[in-house]
Amino acid sequence: MNHDESRDLYDRALSVLPGGVNSSVRATQPYPFFVEKGDGGHVIDADGNRYIDFVMGYGPLLLGHDLPEPVQAAVQQRASEGPMYGAPTEVEVELAEFVTRHVPGVEMIRFVNSGTEATVSAVRLARGYTGRDKIVVMESGYHGAQESTLVEGEGAHTHPSSPGIPESFADHTLTIPFNDQQAARDIFEDHGEDIAAVLTEPILGNYGIVHPVEGFHETLRDLCDDYGSLLIFDEVITGFRVGGLQCAQGKFGIDPDITTFGKIVGGGFPVGAIGGKSEIIEQFTPAGEVFQSGTFSGHPVTMAAGLETLRYAAENDVYDHADGLAERLRTGVADILEDRAPEYTVVGTDSMFKVIFTRDGQFGANHCEGGCRQRPDCERYDHCPKDGGDVMDAETERWERLFWPAMKEQGVFLTPNQYESQFVSAAHTDEDIETALEAYKEAL
Ligand SMILES: *Cc1c(COP(=O)(O)O)cnc(C)c1O
Secondary structure (H helix, E strand, O other): OOOHHHHHHHHHHHHHOHHHOOOHHHOOOOOOOOEEEEEOOEEEEOOOOEEEEOOHHHOOOOOOOOOOHHHHHHHHHHHHOOOOOOOOOHHHHHHHHHHHHHOOOOOEEEEEOOHHHHHHHHHHHHHHHHOOOEEEEEEOOOOOOOOOOOEEEEEOEEEEOOOOOOHHHHHOEEEEEOOOHHHHHHHHHHHHHHEEEEEEOOOEOOOOOEOOOOOHHHHHHHHHHHHOOEEEEEOOOOOOOOOHHHHHHHHHOOOOOEEEEEHHHHOOOOOEEEEEOHHHHOOEOOOOOEOOOOOOOOOHHHHHHHHHHHHHHHHOOHHHHHHHHHHHHHHHHHHHHHHHOOOOEEEOOOOEEEEEOOOOOOOOOOOOOOOOOOOOOOOOOOOOOOOHHHHHOOOHHHHHHHHHHHHHHOOEEOOOOOOOOEEOOOOOOHHHHHHHHHHHHHHO
């Protein structure tokens, strides 16, 4: 593959964009390919190379790159009627009605412009509603580029994970490992009366894809109820991806107080949202006292793209198709691993997938079919990742430096490190899956 154009573009970009990119994860080694355009389940780069795209914008593109006719028409009409107004529009109400109808924990919703903005606002809302300051997050959970959740450390011993964040932010943030029910009970025992909320992804989607063990979310729900704290599900990745239109909370049967959205709900345009019980969401201004506002919030083009995308998914076999292909891919990769790297773990559910380069454990006859589900009677149960730390202990260097470039050179675009989830879309085909499996066979 020739990458001359991309290299030249990166050269120019380095002079005017820090690190040559606008989001850090895009700065792949030695330089990223620059995308010319999308085509169905593929992207084509500046040098004309074609890749099967399993990055899908890091999650927003449920339908792939070719927007179906109704989505395209709605976006173009909205854009041609003047992009935004600073006054409400019907399409905001329609998308809110759609989301509240389908997502069990959501009675009201406030739309914002990014997942980060959604989690920032959700934390402020939980603090305002409860009158408490502390939040509990998962070690290695990801909730965007926000001060309160960019922390490292254990329990109450946390520090900001980035320069530029005062220590005092981390004073209010406690951490526990994902899937550690005892740690959850302990943190509530010590700090329960001060905890405004537990903030977690239903499935860790930015740290290798880690599925919850049985009872973990139930334990969090019970602890929050016992101590008067709120449970916030960050469904920015899982929303309208896992469990279809009911989202991961519907699939797992958990009723969070607040849910944050982003990615898919904007149909490929910048978006975030905070949904939940009316009593809580109505604390946002102007109904309540917790300040929340945004020039672009509820942007008509975004609202139209999100609404038509979700309507399309409701009326067509989007989830069956994408989930079915992803299941084939996960099962196919598991078969390849049995031969080549039986210690590695296939993870993912619905249309999410990843291979974790775990260091020990054999691939038993009794593994979870189609991706790790944390089945206690699985022969790999003690070896498959239970939290972000287990993913960090995997062969992350091999993944990033050898495996990812080998897949890229075969025309398969994966997320460029061991941590970020990959996605199958409605636009992928059987042939894409076959081609990808051949590439895995070569690269593993
Ligand atoms: C992507 C993501 C965010 C941040 O969303 P942005 O739109 O990138 O700000 C927050 N939480 C989770 C779980 C995410 O996957």
